[in-house]
Amino acid sequence: MEITSLINEDLIDLKIDASNQQAVIEYLASLLENQDRIESKSAFIQGVMERESQFTTGFGNGIAIPHCKSETVKNTSIVIGKMKNEVDWKAMDDRGVSFVIMLAIPESEGGTTHLQILSTLSGKLIDDDFRTSLMNAAHKENVLRLLEDCVSKKSNS
Amino acid sequence: MKLIAITACPAGVAHTHMAAAALEASAKKMGLKIKVEKQGAMGIENAIKEKEVSEAEALILAVDTAIAKSERFNNIPTVKVSVAEAVKNPQGLLNQAIELAKK
Numbered sequence: 001m002e003i004t005s006l007i008n009e010d011l012i013d014l015k016i017d018a019s020n021q022q023a024v025i026e027y028l029a030s031l032l033e034n035q036d037r038i039e040s041k042s043a044f045i046q047g048v049m050e051r052e053s054q055f056t057t058g059f060g061n062g063i064a065i066p067h068c069k070s071e072t073v074k075n076t077s078i079v080i081g082k083m084k085n086e087v088d089w090k091a092m093d094d095r096g097v098s099f100v101i102m103l104a105i106p107e108s109e110g111g112t113t114h115l116q117i118l119s120t121l122s123g124k125l126i127d128d129d130f131r132t133s134l135m136n137a138a139h140k141e142n143v144l145r146l147l148e149d150c151v152s153k154k155s156n157s
Numbered sequence: 158m159k160l161i162a163i164t165a166c167p168a169g170v171a172h173t174h175m176a177a178a179a180l181e182a183s184a185k186k187m188g189l190k191i192k193v194e195k196q197g198a199m200g201i202e203n204a205i206k207e208k209e210v211s212e213a214e215a216l217i218l219a220v221d222t223a224i225a226k227s228e229r230f231n232n233i234p235t236v237k238v239s240v241a242e243a244v245k246n247p248q249g250l251l252n253q254a255i256e257l258a259k260k
Contacts, residue, residue, distance in 0.1 A: 051167075051168070054167075055221075055239070055241050056241075057171070057172075059175065059241075059244050059245070060245065065171050065175075067168055067170065067171050068168075069167075069168045069170070069198075092241065092244070092245045093245075103170065103171060105168060105170055105198070112199045115170060115197075115198050115199050116199065118170045118171070119170055119173070119174040119195075119197065119198075119199070120174070122170060122171040122172070122173075122174040122175045122178075123174040123175060123177060123178035124178070125175060125178075126175055126178040126179045126182055126244075127178070127182070
């Protein structure tokens with residue numbers, strides 16, 4: 001499966017300076033907006049925050065996976081941010097979050113290929129080795145390569 | 158011990174698959190057999206077969222949304238939790254299911 005239609009180097013920032021959850025989400029949403037992948041930035045942010053208010057997407061170990069399934073999403077996308085400082089995400093383990101993988105999902109996704117990629121990636125985040133390599137990746141190319149490997153190989157179950 | 162589980166979340170993408178992966182990984186570590194059906198944005202994946210239902214000693218429902226075909230499981234001891242619980246504490250959840258199956 002090709003991951004390049006979902007994410008590219010301009011949808012990754014490994015040095016985000018943001019002091020709180022809202023600022024991180026707004027910044028990552030602006031990366032999506034820059035590439036015309038969402039109709040309305042404010043509607044998208046609202047959707048993500050609503051999802052967070054139901055239950056945190058900070059599933060522990062310093063990583064969070066905020067997401068929004070909405071009509072405002074034009075193209076299925078992954079946007080990745082690493083923060084210089086941890087921010088509070090009301091995470092399940094009460095730890096701060098320093099790595100965020102945000103998913104933008106259209107209300108009606110035509111094919112299942114993109115959804116399959118997001119699903120595979122989500123499942124793979126449970127794998128300690130994969131998660132650690134991803135969080136420690138020093139360059140954008142490394143992040144892309146890890147994602148590529150993750151979706152091209154069938155995850156071992 | 159044979160267990161079955163269903164995971165489902167509102168968007169049907171992130172947590173459905175994280176919870177399934179967490180349950181599968183923990184079950185493997187604990188030497189348990191588990192079949193995890195995912196009801197998500199792509200419909201039903203890895204569907205539990207009739208034979209697996211009949212052999213199952215307990216069912217884990219890690220769901221935040223209504224699930225399809227729940228009538229299949231009427232006679233199986235069931236632990237029902239939020240999908241987040243399966244991501245957070247899969248081992249604890251498997252232990253709960255084992256306790257329930259022993260009763």
